[in-house]
Amino acid sequence: MDTLTAESAWSECLEIIQDNISYQKYKSWFEPINPVKLENDTLTIQVPSQFWYEWLEEHYYNMLRSTIAKVLGREGKLEYSVLVEKSDRMEDNRSVMLPQRPSPPNNPQQVNTFSDYHPGKIENPFVIPGIKKANIESNLNSNYVFERYIEGDCNRLARSAAMAISENPGKNSFNPLFVYGGTGLGKTHLIQSIGNKIKQDFGDDFAVMYVSSETFTNEFVQAIRNNRASEFTTFYRNIDVLIVDDIQFFSGKEKTQEEFFHIFNALHQDGKQIILSSDRAPKDIPDIEDRLISRFSWGLSADLQIPEYETRFAILERKANDNGITLDPNILEFIAHNFKSNVRDLEGAIIKLLATASLKHVDEIDLTLAKNVLKDMVKSSHTQISIESIQNYVCEHFGIDTNKVREKTRKQEIVEARQIAMFLSKKYTKSSLKTIGLQFGGRDHSTVIHAISTVEERLSTSPKHKRIISELEQKIEVASL
Numbered sequence: 001m002d003t004l005t006a007e008s009a010w011s012e013c014l015e016i017i018q019d020n021i022s023y024q025k026y027k028s029w030f031e032p033i034n035p036v037k038l039e040n041d042t043l044t045i046q047v048p049s050q051f052w053y054e055w056l057e058e059h060y061y062n063m064l065r066s067t068i069a070k071v072l073g074r075e076g077k078l079e080y081s082v083l084v085e086k087s088d089r090m091e092d093n094r095s096v097m098l099p100q101r102p103s104p105p106n107n108p109q110q111v112n113t114f115s116d117y118h119p120g121k122i123e124n125p126f127v128i129p130g131i132k133k134a135n136i137e138s139n140l141n142s143n144y145v146f147e148r149y150i151e152g153d154c155n156r157l158a159r160s161a162a163m164a165i166s167e168n169p170g171k172n173s174f175n176p177l178f179v180y181g182g183t184g185l186g187k188t189h190l191i192q193s194i195g196n197k198i199k200q201d202f203g204d205d206f207a208v209m210y211v212s213s214e215t216f217t218n219e220f221v222q223a224i225r226n227n228r229a230s231e232f233t234t235f236y237r238n239i240d241v242l243i244v245d246d247i248q249f250f251s252g253k254e255k256t257q258e259e260f261f262h263i264f265n266a267l268h269q270d271g272k273q274i275i276l277s278s279d280r281a282p283k284d285i286p287d288i289e290d291r292l293i294s295r296f297s298w299g300l301s302a303d304l305q306i307p308e309y310e311t312r313f314a315i316l317e318r319k320a321n322d323n324g325i326t327l328d329p330n331i332l333e334f335i336a337h338n339f340k341s342n343v344r345d346l347e348g349a350i351i352k353l354l355a356t357a358s359l360k361h362v363d364e365i366d367l368t369l370a371k372n373v374l375k376d377m378v379k380s381s382h383t384q385i386s387i388e389s390i391q392n393y394v395c396e397h398f399g400i401d402t403n404k405v406r407e408k409t410r411k412q413e414i415v416e417a418r419q420i421a422m423f424l425s426k427k428y429t430k431s432s433l434k435t436i437g438l439q440f441g442g443r444d445h446s447t448v449i450h451a452i453s454t455v456e457e458r459l460s461t462s463p464k465h466k467r468i469i470s471e472l473e474q475k476i477e478v479a480s481l
């Protein structure tokens with residue numbers, strides 16, 4: 001033990017850690033860490049940010065504790081040195097110890113300068129004509145809750161940060177949280193979930209307000225017109241958790257940006273929580289002042305990606321269950337394969353299917369009905385299956401490496417798979433015989449013709465072949481309809 005240095009101890013820890021988590025996670029969360037010192041059985045490591053430290057605590061606490069025990073013995077401790085980027089761009093070293101759980105980060109204490117402030121009673125004087133707002137309204141949709149927000153690789157970071165915020169509003173290092181991503185990917189749902197959870201867990205302790213940037217702008221314009229700009233500012237400065245959706249609409253609106261800049265500063269300084277969303281990353285929003293862009297990046301910017309197949313499947317299953325229906329996995333698979341670009345389309349597909357079934361008094365929804373009902377929607381998001389995908393399906397079925405069908409080998413099982421893949425490529429793609437031949441290792445079109453006629457012949461003579469091909473056709477149809 002005496003011969004250990006900070007570097008060698010940490011490198012031993014890394015070896016253990018590598019064996020326990022995926023390579024990707026190891027690379028993302030552990031490789032960037034630097035060992036700093038080893039003194040009195042305490043290893044100090046430097047992590048790049050407060051967020052980093054919180055992430056390690058949240059996800060790897062137990063693993064780190066047992067790793068340290070293995071490398072440094074039972075008395076071993078891990079101490080973090082956190083390089084915090086603060087709003088004033090100063091660096092701050094902060095230490096936290098394992099195994100005891102640390103106290104929450106020492107962010108600015110929440111200071112409420114309005115001692116007689118009662119969120120529930122404050123009136124919002126900035127009402128767009130036609131919209132009635134008696135008390136301060138959170139404007140939250142009660143359906144947008146974490147319980148209904150399916151987690152996947154596409155949203156894991158943003159969702160974790162959102163959860164952390166709702167547990168400790170204003171006293172975390174994700175201030176502001178900036179969530180961005182394409183349309184229908186769940187930004188509004190996620191940021192409203194934070195508001196709903198805070199209201200559920202903390203009641204009136206926090207004045208939560210959700211507002212779209214468009215509404216904010218309209219209210220502001222109205223306030224200026226009515227000489228009530230300072231009331232407008234006061235109102236927004238009283239919010240404890242301010243959620244502003246679609247912030248990209250501030251683009252080009254200089255006065256609104258200026259007003260928002262001052263509100264942002266005041267809230268941030270008072271330790272109030274700010275949550276923003278946009279269809280793109282802060283730096284990519286055009287016509288927004290640099291000082292605002294830089295503030296948007298003070299906390300955490302997290303993007304939402306297009307959900308992967310498994311998440312799409314889980315979302316569909318959940319949406320069907322929410323409607324009291326359990327759909328056959330074939331149907332979920334069909335929809336998940338055909339609606340890939342965003343969650344709103346997925347949801348639209350399932351709503352249309354359920355609505356049609358209910359109107360037609362259908363007792364059991366089957367795949368044929370689903371294909372029929374959704375065929376127009378599918379057409380617009382129709383994906384042409386590629387020869388490569390067909391090769392993948394066929395090789396997967398035969399349990400062989402995909403490259404094999406593109407190689408020269410004459411092994412019987414590979415020849416058979418290659419011929420079937422050629423046959424299916426002709427049937428399901430618009431590619432010419434020449435193109436198909438080229439994609440199978442540069443064969444000429446007569447080889448493709450021979451493959452197709454061989455498969456056709458076997459189809460009429462061998463039930464086993466017929467079954468294999470029909471299984472493959474089903475897979476391809478589900479993927480390409």
Ligand SMILES: Nc1ncnc2c1ncn2[C@@H]1O[C@H](COP(=O)(O)OP(=O)(O)OP(=O)(O)O)[C@@H](O)[C@H]1O
Pocket residue numbers: 148149150151155181182183184185186187188189190279315343344347
């Ligand atoms: N991970 C998810 N789990 C469950 N439902 C989701 C998920 N992501 C999105 N949704 C649902 O998809 C629909 C669209 O989501 P939302 O309105 O939040 O998207 P958005 O990113 O704000 O879109 P836009 O930019 O167009 O406003 C909502 O009904 C939401 O509930």
